[in-house]
Amino acid sequence: MVWPDEAATLGFAAGLAVQPSISNAFIELRGDLGAGKTTLVRHLLRALGVSGRIKSPTYAVVEPYELPGLNVWHFDFYRFSDPREWEEAGFRDIFASSGLKLAEWPEKVAGHLPLADLVVQLTVVDDTARQVTLTAQTPLGVTLIDFFDSMLALSDKGPKANELDGTLMTQVTTLNGTRA
Numbered sequence: 001m002v003w004p005d006e007a008a009t010l011g012f013a014a015g016l017a018v019q020p021s022i023s024n025a026f027i028e029l030r031g032d033l034g035a036g037k038t039t040l041v042r043h044l045l046r047a048l049g050v051s052g053r054i055k056s057p058t059y060a061v062v063e064p065y066e067l068p069g070l071n072v073w074h075f076d077f078y079r080f081s082d083p084r085e086w087e088e089a090g091f092r093d094i095f096a097s098s099g100l101k102l103a104e105w106p107e108k109v110a111g112h113l114p115l116a117d118l119v120v121q122l123t124v125v126d127d128t129a130r131q132v133t134l135t136a137q138t139p140l141g142v143t144l145i146d147f148f149d150s151m152l153a154l155s156d157k158g159p160k161a162n163e164l165d166g167t168l169m170t171q172v173t174t175l176n177g178t179r180a
C-alpha cells in the first residue's frame, strides 16, 4: 500500500496499537535511512500511551518502555557490530520474554533474531509518501494484517461502509484516549 503522508503512517500505528496481539509481537522495520522507521515507532508508542520523550535508539541500540501491562523494546541495530554483545546485553532474554519488540535494521543481526511476526518494509516515494509492504511470517502476524484488510474491505463497500469505518476509527480514538 501507499501512505500518502505522515498522517497515514500515524493511522497505521493507531490501528496496530488497538490490537490485543500487539502486546506480544515482534515487528521488524525495514527500509533505507530516512524511510520512516523511527517515525512509525514513535507514532505507535504514542498511541500505546508513552508520554515522555521518545529517543531514537541509534546509539543505545535499545530503548525500553514500561506501560501498564505492557513492556516495549525499541531496537535500532544500525550500529550493532559485536556479536558477543548480543548475549552480554541480554538481547536473547528480551526476545524470549513477553512484550512488544520493534526492531530497525534487523538485517544487521540477522543470525541472532527469532522469526518476526510482521515485517514492515518502507520505501520513500517522495517528501511525504511511503510505499509500504507488510509481510506476516507467523499466525500472530496474520492477525495483525487481517485487521487492516477488514478496514479496507469496509471502506470499499460504499457510504454505509464508511459509516462503519467511522465507527472503527472512533473506537481507535477512544481506546487510545483510555490508554494514554
Ligand SMILES: Nc1ncnc2c1ncn2[C@@H]1O[C@H](COP(=O)(O)OP(=O)(O)OP(=O)(O)O)[C@@H](O)[C@H]1O
Binding pocket: 003, 004, 005, 006, 007, 009, 031, 032, 033, 034, 035, 036, 037, 038, 039, 040, 076, 104, 127, 128, 129, 130
Ligand atoms: N509518510 C511518512 N511516514 C514516515 N515518515 C515520514 C513520512 N513523510 C515524511 N516523513 C519524514 O521522514 C523522516 C523519516 O525519518 P526516520 O528517522 O523516521 O527514518 P528511519 O527510517 O528511522 O531512518 P534511520 O535508518 O536513519 O533510523 C522524518 O523526518 C519524517 O517526518
Ligand SMILES: [Mg+2]
Binding pocket: 037, 038, 039, 056, 076, 104
Ligand atoms: Mg530510525
